[in-house]
Amino acid sequence: MYTKLTSGAIRQDFPILSRQVYGKPLIYFDNAATTQKPRQVVEAICKYYYEGNANVHRGVHYLSQQATTAFEGVRAQIVTFINARSSRELIFTKGTTESINLVASSFGRMMNEGDEIVISAIEHHANIVPWQMLCKEKKAHLRVIPVLDNGELDMEAYAGLLNQHTRIVAITHVSNTLGTIIPVKEMIATAHSLGIPVLVDGAQGLSHMRVDVQDMDCDFYCFSGHKMYGPMGIGGLYGKEELLNRMPPYQGGGEMIDQVTFEKTTYNELPFKFEAGTPNVADVMGFGAAISYIDDLGMENIGKWESELLQYATSELKQTGDITIVGEAKHKTCVISFLINGIHPYDAGTILDHLGIAIRTGTHCTQPIMDRFGIPGTMRASFAFYNTKAEIDELIKGIEQVKKMFR
């Protein structure tokens, strides 16, 4: 299996990787924004619509029951994938952003004036703005864990921020801009010693490493299908059952109810309480296919190859000269933010684009990080297991060309 990665043979499963842009082979280094999908995922979605489409859960007819079995089957598959205790703890959402908003809205309803929420300085806007909105509504306070120059969090400062007013800690598993892997397990233990629950933004985590939510002991874990070779528009929220049971529903409607009268409505049990409306069944099928694909390939193999790519790219970039790497934590995933000294990321990104190289430039939905490091944005290359060292060589060549053009 591993040789499929090192040789690039795995790319055959991804039709889009053989396309061209501007007449040049596509070099796709924007995986932190979204990953490409293997044939198996696309075919699972098509198969569902061609052969098995029906609404789930309440139907008595064959198609509905088949669809329900398949749908709940993927839920069980994800429960196993992250080692949750039961299906009651896995809620399907549109993605990480919706998962976080669900918790901020629902868990947040139980908060009071003067309460505190702790986040970090390297969060994606999705794990900042819902909490800011909640603080404004509840007259609560947002506290921010500072980031060190190397992109790691200041753990001493973190401990100092927790107190009797802290209602929740919300932190990212992996920084989408700096690549830092946050020591969430330790941070959760610290928070729990004071009885404070922790939400982890796993958008960039679940695709790169094995996640065991029981071992991590997080109270909530949020993730997106499209960041892990699955379709857009589907994701999940893991939550501890006792917490989810205490939380009021997020959205009202069909599916999430038990009994409805105009006098009173009672709600369905978990996980359905938090899944109002017809679910995105087709993309759940796609998500299931993506997880099967990852399992077949082996997360250990994925992690090993991605680590090789990260090391290779980092050393090649450093050798190129005139490069500043932004975020040099000891433990990183395969995301590299960097700047070519004296050249604006927008300028460099535009030229690389015309060379067929897709990187992302800008603030990556983490404007506070840019303010902290005093930069307008970065160039970000984020890899996946289907990238190759040869592609990285092309990136280096592209950077040399950029340097020539702007000097």
Added chain:
Amino acid sequence: MKIRETINQIITEFNNFDDWMDKYNYLIEMGKSLPLIEDKYKTENNLIVGCQSRVWLHASYADSIIIFTADSDAVITKGIVYLLIRVFSGHTPDEIIEAQTEFIDIIGLRDHLSPTRSNGLVSMIKQIKLYALAYKTKESLNI
């Protein structure tokens, strides 16, 4: 020179280039050679923010003519800013309001003016048009 003539001149200049690289090199040269705005006008008020690159725009009005000066922190954006200033600056509010920007499309730089690029250029053009409208209104109300 009328706006239409300036636009045609720009299209002719860019038609000389077959290669995208040469086009961008030309833009970069134009961008490099001009600061286009006095430092004292590079203020928060004059800043048009995009999340990719920033643009500063200053307008002054005298004898029914608007003069624009501008700058950007990204060189390619600066080059396009230069083109826009060449087209819009030194004309009456009416001429500016009526001017079209499809020439950017014709010279193959349409992508830079897509709203999704967030490079401040789309907002800059809107701001130029807004200035023209404001000065026109001011003049007609004799303020």
